Amino acid sequence: MAEFGWYSDKVLEHYQNPRNVGEIEDADGVGMVGNPTCGDIMKITIKVQDERIEDVKFKTFGCGAAIATSSMVTELVKGRTIEEALRVTNRDVADALDGLPPIKMHCSLLAEEAIRAAIEDYRTKTNNK
Amino acid sequence: MKRIYMDHNATTPLREQVLEAMSPYLREAFGNASSLHFFGMQARRAVETAREQVAAALGAQPREIVFTGCGTESDNQAIKGIAFRGKGDHIITSQVEHKAVLETCQYLEKQGFRVTYLPVDEYGMVNPDDVAGAITDQTILVSVMFANNEVGTIQPIAEIGQICQERKVYFHTDAVQAVGKLPIDVNELGIDLLSLSAHKFYGPKGVGALYVRQGVKIDPLLHGGHQERGRRAATENVAGIVGLGKALELRLDELEPEAERLTALRDRLYGGIVERIDHVHLNGHPTKRLPGTLDVDFEYIEGEGIIMGLDMAGVAVSSGSACTSAELSPSHVLLAMGVEPALAQGSIRFSLGRGNTDADADYVLETLPPIVERLRAMSMLSP
Numbered sequence: 001m002a003e004f005g006w007y008s009d010k011v012l013e014h015y016q017n018p019r020n021v022g023e024i025e026d027a028d029g030v031g032m033v034g035n036p037t038c039g040d041i042m043k044i045t046i047k048v049q050d051e052r053i054e055d056v057k058f059k060t061f062g063c064g065a066a067i068a069t070s071s072m073v074t075e076l077v078k079g080r081t082i083e084e085a086l087r088v089t090n091r092d093v094a095d096a097l098d099g100l101p102p103i104k105m106h107c108s109l110l111a112e113e114a115i116r117a118a119i120e121d122y123r124t125k126t127n128n129k
Numbered sequence: 130m131k132r133i134y135m136d137h138n139a140t141t142p143l144r145e146q147v148l149e150a151m152s153p154y155l156r157e158a159f160g161n162a163s164s165l166h167f168f169g170m171q172a173r174r175a176v177e178t179a180r181e182q183v184a185a186a187l188g189a190q191p192r193e194i195v196f197t198g199c200g201t202e203s204d205n206q207a208i209k210g211i212a213f214r215g216k217g218d219h220i221i222t223s224q225v226e227h228k229a230v231l232e233t234c235q236y237l238e239k240q241g242f243r244v245t246y247l248p249v250d251e252y253g254m255v256n257p258d259d260v261a262g263a264i265t266d267q268t269i270l271v272s273v274m275f276a277n278n279e280v281g282t283i284q285p286i287a288e289i290g291q292i293c294q295e296r297k298v299y300f301h302t303d304a305v306q307a308v309g310k311l312p313i314d315v316n317e318l319g320i321d322l323l324s325l326s327a328h329k330f331y332g333p334k335g336v337g338a339l340y341v342r343q344g345v346k347i348d349p350l351l352h353g354g355h356q357e358r359g360r361r362a363a364t365e366n367v368a369g370i371v372g373l374g375k376a377l378e379l380r381l382d383e384l385e386p387e388a389e390r391l392t393a394l395r396d397r398l399y400g401g402i403v404e405r406i407d408h409v410h411l412n413g414h415p416t417k418r419l420p421g422t423l424d425v426d427f428e429y430i431e432g433e434g435i436i437m438g439l440d441m442a443g444v445a446v447s448s449g450s451a452c453t454s455a456e457l458s459p460s461h462v463l464l465a466m467g468v469e470p471a472l473a474q475g476s477i478r479f480s481l482g483r484g485n486t487d488a489d490a491d492y493v494l495e496t497l498p499p500i501v502e503r504l505r506a507m508s509m510l511s512p
Binding site for chain 2: 005007012015016018021023032036037038039040041043059060061062063064066067
């Protein structure tokens with residue numbers, strides 16, 4: 001396994017081989033959180049079928065931890081119901097990556113916020129239909 | 130894996146000859162330089178030889194050199210040392226200083242001092258006219274770095290020194306990145322206090338020095354002993370001081386050819402990057418810049434990702450991005466230069482040194498483009 005100082009092998013593996021990169025063109029929900037000044041922006045797009053996340057993709061401007069947490073959160077919610085996805089916390093994301101350095105915990109929070117934002121966007125759109 | 134070290138502004142490897150020079154003082158010549166017996170005198174002679182070596186490198190007198198524990202201590206000692214002499218309450222510095230200067234000044238503000246943080250131009254350069262314009266009858270010190278650690282821009286030190294001499298204000302320069310890389314003569318440049326650190330020029334960590342012009346009185350940071358003419362109470366780090374002196378002496382011998390070589394290598398590396406990767410920007414002055422320093426912004430992506438990719442390929446560099454700092458804000462240097470925050474996040478600093486070769490630059494030019502491409506494909510900011 002490649003090394004990089006303070007990160008777990010899991011983080012490095014997701015940095016090198018991120019899952020679900022991209023954007024769903026006709027997405028049912030779009031969530032974009034963060035800002036360039038603090039260093040990270042995450043954009044998550046979801047495709048929902050019968051209240052289940054059929055597909056999810058991410059794009060991220062950010063550090064290794066931001067890339068790894070975005071990748072991991074997409075894995076954790078893919079195929080799950082909306083209710084299940086909403087129960088995924090930043091701690092779950094960090095744990096699934098075998099932990100994050102303390103100053104990188106905000107990246108896992110951003111990942112949680114991004115998926116929640118995408119779900120909220122989906123709900124707003126469906127309620128308005 | 131082959132490892133290429135391109136982070137010499139962070140620290141440098143200890144030179145073999147320096148380690149050899151230090152070795153006796155970690156073994157049999159272990160004396161306290163203040164002791165009167167044989168062991169003490171052995172250590173004392175070694176410290177004084179190093180003092181002569183440092184003085185020679187700066188065009189100074191040996192008695193004007195104070196050994197310290199690091200560059201940060203030298204900066205703290207210079208600034209607080211002048212401030213606490215109580216001749217006035219105004220200090221002038223720049224927005225692009227190292228934190229060792231900036232945070233010392235911020236601390237002094239809390240103690241009631243007033244500090245002017247001078248702006249810089251797009252290249253990170255202070256305008257000497259701004260220095261002249263900021264001096265008042267309450268100004269006790271101007272502190273402007275010799276060369277910037279992130280972007281490498283060399284400040285107009287001679288001009289600032291002349292202004293300070295004319296206006297009778299002390300001039301301190303944090304020369305931690307410049308010593309051992311650029312020719313320096315404290316008298317020609319009108320410098321009153323100068324900070325340096327051994328580990329930036331192939332010496333050991335944990336030792337630095339402060340040049341204090343004869344006649345300039347400083348309040349010591351450390352009390353409790355007569356060492357360093359009462360300017361730094363502490364048992365001398367003899368081996369470290371020997372290493373500092375030796376390392377600097379060796380650097381002086383190779384200063385010009387090495388500066389020429391690294392400037393060429395740096396420019397070749399940048400030329401190759403521009404040729405292979407779009408949307409890149411050079412940070413720092415195009416020519417008035419440290420020989421080995423190359424700071425580049427890669428649009429649409431963030432620096433730590435690039436560092437990780439390069440590190441996995443065996444190349445060690447650094448970044449001014451927020452993600453590599455504890456504060457989560459991008460480099461204050463780049464922001465002061467007017468670089469957009471998002472762009473500043475994508476800055477990578479290559480700082481070249483003695484060990485780097487053309488082959489190293491070629492290897493970086495081979496490994497970097499796919500890393501940047503991969504990260505850009507992942508970023509929603511990419512066009």
